[in-house]
Amino acid sequence: MTPDMVVEIGKRALEVTLLLGAPMLLFSLVVGVGISILQATTQINEVTLTFVPKIFAVFLALAVFLPWMLQLLIGYVTDLFAGIPGLVG
DSSP states (O other), X not given: OOHHHHHHHHHHHHHHHHHHHHHHHHHXXXXXXXXXXXXXXXXXXXXXXXXXXXXXXXXHHHHHHHHHHHHHHHHHHXXXXXXXXXXXX
């Protein structure tokens, strides 16, 4: 196993991690900005007001993107396991 192989495996792992987390983070970001604009315009400064909509947004993103996320993760793990014989030599 060469250092290039290790770097490539780590790079791919980081890419998959970012892709898996991106939908939930983006949904949460959009809802958070929307709630912040609403709070700024109405001058309601309630800190807990943002948590419940963000939680619902994350669950919605998870429900919508879960099949894609599982497919991506299974593909990565399958490729990783399939490449083990080539790494040992």
